[in-house]
Amino acid sequence: MDKLAMTDALMAAKLAKGLSWETIGSDLNMSPVWVASACLGMNSAPAEKAKAIAEYLEVGPEVATALEVYPTKVWDQAVPTDPLIYRLYEVVGVYGDTLKQVIQEKFGDGIMSAIDFSMEVDKIEDPKGDRVLLTLNGKFLPYKSW
Amino acid sequence: MDKLAMTDALMAAKLAKGLSWETIGSDLNMSPVWVASACLGMNSAPAEKAKAIAEYLEVGPEVATALEVYPTKVWDQAVPTDPLIYRLYEVVGVYGDTLKQVIQEKFGDGIMSAIDFSMEVDKIEDPKGDRVLLTLNGKFLPYKSW
Amino acid sequence: MDKLAMTDALMAAKLAKGLSWETIGSDLNMSPVWVASACLGMNSAPAEKAKAIAEYLEVGPEVATALEVYPTKVWDQAVPTDPLIYRLYEVVGVYGDTLKQVIQEKFGDGIMSAIDFSMEVDKIEDPKGDRVLLTLNGKFLPYKSW
Amino acid sequence: MDKLAMTDALMAAKLAKGLSWETIGSDLNMSPVWVASACLGMNSAPAEKAKAIAEYLEVGPEVATALEVYPTKVWDQAVPTDPLIYRLYEVVGVYGDTLKQVIQEKFGDGIMSAIDFSMEVDKIEDPKGDRVLLTLNGKFLPYKSW
Amino acid sequence: MDKLAMTDALMAAKLAKGLSWETIGSDLNMSPVWVASACLGMNSAPAEKAKAIAEYLEVGPEVATALEVYPTKVWDQAVPTDPLIYRLYEVVGVYGDTLKQVIQEKFGDGIMSAIDFSMEVDKIEDPKGDRVLLTLNGKFLPYKSW
Amino acid sequence: MDKLAMTDALMAAKLAKGLSWETIGSDLNMSPVWVASACLGMNSAPAEKAKAIAEYLEVGPEVATALEVYPTKVWDQAVPTDPLIYRLYEVVGVYGDTLKQVIQEKFGDGIMSAIDFSMEVDKIEDPKGDRVLLTLNGKFLPYKSW
Amino acid sequence: MDKLAMTDALMAAKLAKGLSWETIGSDLNMSPVWVASACLGMNSAPAEKAKAIAEYLEVGPEVATALEVYPTKVWDQAVPTDPLIYRLYEVVGVYGDTLKQVIQEKFGDGIMSAIDFSMEVDKIEDPKGDRVLLTLNGKFLPYKSW
Amino acid sequence: MDKLAMTDALMAAKLAKGLSWETIGSDLNMSPVWVASACLGMNSAPAEKAKAIAEYLEVGPEVATALEVYPTKVWDQAVPTDPLIYRLYEVVGVYGDTLKQVIQEKFGDGIMSAIDFSMEVDKIEDPKGDRVLLTLNGKFLPYKSW
Amino acid sequence: MDKLAMTDALMAAKLAKGLSWETIGSDLNMSPVWVASACLGMNSAPAEKAKAIAEYLEVGPEVATALEVYPTKVWDQAVPTDPLIYRLYEVVGVYGDTLKQVIQEKFGDGIMSAIDFSMEVDKIEDPKGDRVLLTLNGKFLPYKSW
Amino acid sequence: MDKLAMTDALMAAKLAKGLSWETIGSDLNMSPVWVASACLGMNSAPAEKAKAIAEYLEVGPEVATALEVYPTKVWDQAVPTDPLIYRLYEVVGVYGDTLKQVIQEKFGDGIMSAIDFSMEVDKIEDPKGDRVLLTLNGKFLPYKSW
Known part of the structure; x- marks a missing residue:
């Protein structure tokens, strides 16, 4: 299967x-x-x-x-078209350099792992329109010199 | 200027x-x-x-x-190369369909706005390696029929 | 189904x-x-x-x-080839910056929603050739600062 | 100049x-x-x-x-990144086939001209949030057989 | 069917x-x-x-x-590979700016319609090698101001 | 120079x-x-x-x-954006396979040369709107077997 | 068939x-x-x-x-992946401008035809490793002025 | 320099x-x-x-x-536009699979090196039109198993 | 088969x-x-x-x-999406110019063959997290002049 | 600077x-x-x-x-053209799925880090032609469930 x-x-x-x-x-x-x-x-x-x-x-x-089974993770490499997914992609485009600045200033040169990683979705009820809360939690990995 | x-x-x-x-x-x-x-x-x-x-x-x-001044927001439309930014893009690729499932099940057909939107970066100290916590907060916008 | x-x-x-x-x-x-x-x-x-x-x-x-069922909206990410659809794409290309100027001058920094959105097609009869009237109606969403 | x-x-x-x-x-x-x-x-x-x-x-x-001077009209051929312009592009992607159906059913086989064409932007004030009204007006051009 | x-x-x-x-x-x-x-x-x-x-x-x-039935006209959006079709594409690449200059100088700012359009293929016999004669006939559409 | x-x-x-x-x-x-x-x-x-x-x-x-000087002929390899040039590209897309059929039926397997080639632009005056007449004249080159 | x-x-x-x-x-x-x-x-x-x-x-x-039957010649328009075919593509990339210089200096402005064309593969035995000899033979086609 | x-x-x-x-x-x-x-x-x-x-x-x-100086060899990764260079690229596209068949049948599984490689251009005079002769000479490299 | x-x-x-x-x-x-x-x-x-x-x-x-059977080696020409394979691709992107410098300084102008080539995977146990050791072994091929 | x-x-x-x-x-x-x-x-x-x-x-x-300074790591996202770097890219294409199989069989579901990573170049002298030895050493990162 x-x-x-x-x-x-x-x-x-x-x-x-x-x-x-x-x-x-x-x-x-x-x-x-x-x-x-x-x-x-x-x-x-x-x-x-x-x-x-x-x-x-x-x-x-x-x-x-x-x-x-360990999956081979494949997705469409072009810009995503579904509006919900596109908005997430837009966030990465608009805020990518900003996050690089803020994260590396706080943690040093390195990245947030997408492997040692978890994510949650929450709903914040609001009379002016409910809000989606996404929480991404990834281990910081510093670059090494050798 | x-x-x-x-x-x-x-x-x-x-x-x-x-x-x-x-x-x-x-x-x-x-x-x-x-x-x-x-x-x-x-x-x-x-x-x-x-x-x-x-x-x-x-x-x-x-x-x-x-x-x-209202900016024209421009970014490189190809796959990002900087490892920190790429990992965020990878998260959208790996979890895009999952987030669509979970968000729309919770909120109905619609999207998380990237305009009425805010984001924070926090540091979680951890002896096994500090963790990056990203919090994305966007208004849910339901599709309308007419 | x-x-x-x-x-x-x-x-x-x-x-x-x-x-x-x-x-x-x-x-x-x-x-x-x-x-x-x-x-x-x-x-x-x-x-x-x-x-x-x-x-x-x-x-x-x-x-x-x-x-x-909530659809996953997918379309061909390359330039559309059908002439009717291409002409709409051309309108976005030719008038995109103009619309950005005129809309943001009128409403402030933000976008016209494509989610809280409706659209109509009308026919204007004209002896020199009938005309197509497209009306797009979308909520204005201002960017927020936080 | x-x-x-x-x-x-x-x-x-x-x-x-x-x-x-x-x-x-x-x-x-x-x-x-x-x-x-x-x-x-x-x-x-x-x-x-x-x-x-x-x-x-x-x-x-x-x-x-x-x-x-007659301009050479040039725009970026990749998917537009500015959110205001992207939303217009998304409308063409989501509604392109629909518009083809509705227009050609109403007018016959042909296209809406993007040359013999005009466009307006209006503001509809609304207490729940103002709305942008875009009106596109293009001559219908039927395909010819020969 | x-x-x-x-x-x-x-x-x-x-x-x-x-x-x-x-x-x-x-x-x-x-x-x-x-x-x-x-x-x-x-x-x-x-x-x-x-x-x-x-x-x-x-x-x-x-x-x-x-x-x-009104067709949805679809073709491969990459550079065509068949040599006969590629040569036509090459003609558009090599002579595109030239045709823009010569046509707009003769007719004003506008385009040659590909909708109100016809085309013929003729053979010119020639002892040094027969020649293909393509005749394209399209209505000139001037841009309008409004 | x-x-x-x-x-x-x-x-x-x-x-x-x-x-x-x-x-x-x-x-x-x-x-x-x-x-x-x-x-x-x-x-x-x-x-x-x-x-x-x-x-x-x-x-x-x-x-x-x-x-x-012999030029290196370079043009933008993406889909052309200027409407006049795009319409020519669209003609190649819509009629490419048709021209292949009609030309090869008339001349045998081969191509119309874009090198041993000439092209003219003429104006046909017409009260319903002037028409552009493009004439392409290229030597037929048969494929050889060996 | x-x-x-x-x-x-x-x-x-x-x-x-x-x-x-x-x-x-x-x-x-x-x-x-x-x-x-x-x-x-x-x-x-x-x-x-x-x-x-x-x-x-x-x-x-x-x-x-x-x-x-006259074929429609189709091949993958992306960079070829098979190593044998890629090496031929690399030769065109590395030596393309050089061949343009040397051929046009020798023959005038024009091209080597890929239609009136033949090609052979030979083996040169060599104790240090056999060698592949490819011979391409194409008619020179001069550009015409008119 | x-x-x-x-x-x-x-x-x-x-x-x-x-x-x-x-x-x-x-x-x-x-x-x-x-x-x-x-x-x-x-x-x-x-x-x-x-x-x-x-x-x-x-x-x-x-x-x-x-x-x-050892060069970094860079060329435009899109399909070449200059007609002389394009014809060489077309030869690789049309005859790539054929050359793979004929070379590997003659030499075994492997490639023609583009590094241990030389190339010549010759002119064959011909009253029906001179011909370009390209000779490519590359060492055959067999794949190894281990 | x-x-x-x-x-x-x-x-x-x-x-x-x-x-x-x-x-x-x-x-x-x-x-x-x-x-x-x-x-x-x-x-x-x-x-x-x-x-x-x-x-x-x-x-x-x-x-x-x-x-x-001699295979035609085909892989997806876009950026790989599976995280394990992407990391290898990232190594080539980040360290490509560095490897060119270090290898060519050590060996002269030329390449590491991917044909006369072998590769091993080893595991280095480590209490802080096991490590993957990849060993690539390829013949150096010098460019020739002629 | x-x-x-x-x-x-x-x-x-x-x-x-x-x-x-x-x-x-x-x-x-x-x-x-x-x-x-x-x-x-x-x-x-x-x-x-x-x-x-x-x-x-x-x-x-x-x-x-x-x-x-922490660099923004940028490289050309198209297929690399320099032959030395292309050969490394080819290795990833040819052996990517193989390495995924062998590494994940040995270590479990996860990746080899390109951040907690080092690399060496060595020369193996060989009378039949010197060999390049590349050693890649990266921490194994297991996927987590949560």
Whole structure:
């Protein structure tokens, strides 16, 4: 079973059970963002987590096996077109140099890891229009000299 | 005075005074990220904030005027090469579809605005390596039908 | 049923009934542009509108369900080739900087939303050749400082 | 005097006099959008209009001559980055096929001209947030067979 | 029946009957270039011409219907590779600025329409090597000011 | 003197004398298109023609020398933006496959040369709008087998 | 039978008979390069040669017919990845301007035809490592003035 | 002295002396192609050859030093536009797969080196039109297994 | 059997037997990197090695035959997206000019061959986090003059 | 002093003193690759190393300061053209998937860091042609789940 078929199986089960990523994450004690990413095939799941997800969604053990596979992460290399994703890309374009200044001033020369990394989505209710809160948390990695 | 000359003047003053974005933001009661972005020419500053920044850094009033100008936001449309900025771009590529799923499940069909938007950088000290915390806060805009 | 199959079903029903977008929109009290966009899969329809469209075109309830799904909006990222669509792209190229000047002078620093947005097509009859009138109506979103 | 120097001269005069495109257009009985486009060098001005603009802004006759020159219209062929211009590009991407359907159903096989074309910007005041109204008016050109 | 199937049906009939575009055009009193373009799916045919082509080539009425459909004109946006087509592209590259100079000097600021347009191919016999004569005929469209 | 300086010198002389490419070509017994192309630096001129052009426009002999230099023909490899040139590019896109069919059916497998090639621009006056007539004349080159 | 199926049939027959392009070319009195190119579908074969190839490889007459068809020559427009082909592309990049200098100095302004063209591959045995000898032979085509 | 200034100095000296690459190569006992390539800055010259070239063209010793520098070989990565260079690129596109077949059948799996490589240009006089003969000579490098 | 089917067969056998590239390479006395590359279809295997691999993994002789076929090496020409592969690409971008300096200073003008080449992967255990050691070994090829 | 001027100053000093990266690295007890990379402006140097390099090469303290600046790492995003650098890029293309397989099999799901990373160049003398040995050493970073 490849990652595509795995995602189809998981999405069908999720839809049939009427579950949200929020609920799944909360019931399994995992982050909703991470669960969604693993189910969409962009992250591998450790064995016990893969098993927990598959059992919770009542799909076969071959889905758990597929969740454990290390994915080749592929996305469209052109500018993204979906407006929600484009806005994130625009943030990187507009604020990229600013973040480089502020982060490196605070931490030294280096980067924020996208591997040793986690991310959350929260909702801030607001009478003038609710707000999306994205929290990105990555280990700082300093460049080394040798 | 165009935005390029403005940035040069502000960066020279900042360097001469030995100030960090952190300190400037804190002293002026503005976000360090927003101050850096305005000084780098990617956001316009309202008149009173432009004046405050110019006076604080002791640069001429023509710099304040340049800070008020509405910028044409331009960045390199190819994949960014600087490793710090690339990692942010990678996050959008790896987690773009996941964020679309999780945000739209939580808020309905729509986007997180990159205009009615703010962002912060924090440092989480950690003996195994400090961590960078980025917080993105954007208004949710629902699609309308008509 | 995915968006592609949904569009096929809706287009076949529309053709069989000999209806135009104009008539459909007028009978359902919706904009012809918005109905066409929802049926082509580039906008989601609120539940009651999805139901109304499906019933009017006498297609099954699974089509109404598909109309409600939030689409991932994808288009060809290269320069469009169809002459009608290219002319619109050319308008953005030729008049983009002009519109930035005129809109921001009138409204301040910010953008015209493409999310809180509607659009209409009208025909102006003219003995020297009929004219197409496109009306775009989007909320102005000011940049914020923080 | 080339178009670049012409634009510099016109923008400096406009700024010095504190005029908006709105006022200039209204005083000269021309559309603000068209005046801005001609002054930015993306459209040529007929002789008498070129003279009127130059006299009104009190710039030399060589500016009027430059306004008459037929421009080579050049813009960046990659996806535009400035958020205001990108949103217009996004509208073409999201609604391009829809507009093709609706226009050709109404007018037959052909295009909306971007040459025999005009455009206006209006402001609709609204307590929930002002709205931008763009009106595009282009001659319909039917394809011919031969 | 879509345009692809239509082209297949028409090409098979043309091959079976051993006809050239020259003969088809001449027998039907249409331009060979236009007939070929309509049969290849890059132009729509008015009803009576669609019917005439289908009857002449003895294909079913669904082919005539398909000929009437307004096509979405799509071609490969990269530099063309086929040597015959590349040479035409090279002519546009080498002579584009020259044609702009000569046409606009003769007609004023504007363009040659590619919509109100026709084209012919002729053969000039020559003992040193026959020559291809392409004739392009397009309406001149002047830019308007407003 | 490089080609850029040569073009500047020739264009200045042409403007000062109030000459059109039409008149220059007619007086020198050369095609206006070819003269324009040589003066814009996209074709080299044989020695006697280079001399004739330079003497007619009363520019120095170094301009004649520059006209003789074999140019490196360079143009922007992206899709052209100027509307007049884009329409020519669109013609190649829309009619490329059609021309391949019609030309190769008439002449055999091969191409129309863009080197052993000439081109003319004519004006057809028409009360419904003047028309541009472009005539391309290229030697047919058959592929060889060996 | 299209060119793809034709190539499959010819390659299968060649493999089954254990023949090399060298032997086929030598037995049929054609160049191995040209035979390979025709069999791979990048050149059309004159009728008698098509017949000879098909009979020699003992494939059906529909393969001979397919060999006669004029191909649309298509290749990947990005930089080639296969190392053997890339090295040829690198030669064009490194030596392109040099060849332009040396050829045009020797022949005048013009090009080496890629249509009236042939090419051979030879092996030079050498104890320090055999060498590949490629010989390209193309007609010189001078630019014309008119 | 960088490579650009070096090329300018060498080209000026060559022009002043009225020399061709043919003559230079023949007098210095070097290949005209290699000399041109070294003078254009795309190959480095061994010390004694650099000295010989500089003395022959009577330019200063700093030019000889510049000829010895190892160049960074850079060329435009898009499809070349100059017709002479494009035809070479077209040859690689049309015949790339064919050459791979014929060379690897003759030599085994591997490539023709573009480093241990030489190239010549010859003229074949022909009453029907002279022909260009390009000879490429590269060491065959077999892939290794390990 | 083409390379794709070959890879599928080999990967299935490897998975079924629970073997790693490390073990396969060690048992067959081949480098794990080379075995993986041959099984993934990016290198051809000499006959005896192809036979050894097929027998060891107990797949049919048609797999051995497919392993011997000279591959056309194709990869995605855009910037790689998978993070592991991107990091290698980043190393080439960041250190490319540095390696050119250091290698050419040490060896003279020339390149490191990617054909006469081998590569190994080793693991260095480290309490602060294990390290990956990549060793690339390629023959130096000096440029020649001629 | 920006990084460009810094590199010019350092390269001039190195040339004047006749030093190699090898010698500099060895005398300063730093890796030649790292020193070259820092001097070319692609890595920042810690303060004491920056000072040591500047003193050793006898350049002013403003060069040491420039060496400490955190660089924005920029390189050409298209396929590299210089043959030495292209071969490294080819290695990533040919062996990228192989390395992903072998590394992740050995270490688990994750990447080799290009930040916590070092690299060396060595020469292996060989009578059949010297060999380049590149050693890349990067920390393994496992993906985390959360």
